Amino acid sequence: MNVTQPLTYFDNSATSFPKPTQVAEAVTRYLTEVGGSYGRSANQRCCTVARVVEQCRDTLAGILGIQDASHLCFTANATQAANTVIRGMDLTGGRVLISPMEHNAIARPLEALRLAGNIQIETLPAFSDGLIDVTNINIPDDTRLVVVNHQSNVNGVTQPLSAIRQAIGDAPLLVDASQSLGKIPFKVEAWGLDYVIFTGHKGLLGPTGTGGFWARHPHTLEPLLLGGTGSNSEHLDMPEFLPDRFEAGTPNVAGIFGLEAALSHPPEASHHRDDLEALLAAIRAIEGFQLHAAEDFNNQGSLFSLTHRTLASSELSWRLDEGFGIETRAGLHCAPLAHRHLGTVPDGTCRFSLSPYHSNSDFDYLLDALTKVAKGQ
Missing domain, CATH: 3.90.1150.10 (Aspartate Aminotransferase, domain 1)
Incomplete structure (x- = not known):
């Protein structure tokens, strides 16, 4: 990039650009030097891959503010993560409360469940800019899930997650961190969140095709995808242990190499x-x-x-x-x-x-x- 020219790309909510130079270097290194799969063999290449993938998982856990990194599972993007969580839990016969600022990654899976007669959907009270009015939240007894888009991808309004948690009591809380993660401090444990979905190609400055979710109680979810994990291959059912239970199929190893490089080399902000x-x-x-x-x-x-x-x-x-x-x-x-x-x-x-x-x-x-x-x- 020619630093003497203005940076005229203002579409970072779709996907961030530019990326740290180390991102392309890491992807190239994997494709041209390392190779190998993840969790499928015990040779030197696969062990190198495993170290990078698990380092990326651990770094993400630190960014999210969580203790157990095994509860963090990789997906292809936030949309797959949202479908894994929403379709993986039992919401039948209950009510789901959502913010008025939800992305279709959340809205469409929920609408499919509503049209099938499985759930009711209600919108949380909010001010004109979409900020949730925590003082007027009412949680019906049949509430199965509360969903909040942490930062709107339309106007940037950012929700007060700690206050929302206090207002909704013990109701399970799913947070879409697609726009916020990597841009502002995140505190899963301190905010009392139950599920978080995220993507790697926006605020985290990683490649497309990377993302994931974290679940406080993963046993409440059934896997969305079933298939090979490289573990418990003698059984036809999915492993019970994490993260394998939710990581069927070979992951985007090249993308995770790039994401780990992005997390390890965050740029110094050029504005305040x-x-x-x-x-x-x-x-x-x-x-x-x-x-x-x-x-x-x-x-x-x-x-x-x-x-x-x-x-x-x-x-x-x-x-x-x-x-x-x-x-x-x-x-x-x-x-x-x-x-x-x-x-x-x-x-x-x-x-x-x-x-x-x-x-x-x-x-x-x-x-x-x-x-x-x-x-x-």
């Missing part, structure tokens, strides 16, 4: 929270735009959305790309529930998601571009 706050204030001052973000900056993540008074969100995104090379994402962002709550359907918004590599000069370039678009230039 104050810079983001100043950026949002400057955007609010540009005539013609409406900023979609958290009402209280203390609840703001590193992404936000814009709509324009006359331009469709897709047109705004195209003009920024065509005229200034600024890459964003327009539309509903696989989160129609969030857009309905924010009142931005059917057009959606134009989303800007930041990277630790963005600097104040990149923000200045973005502000200049938005100003010119607002003036029709």
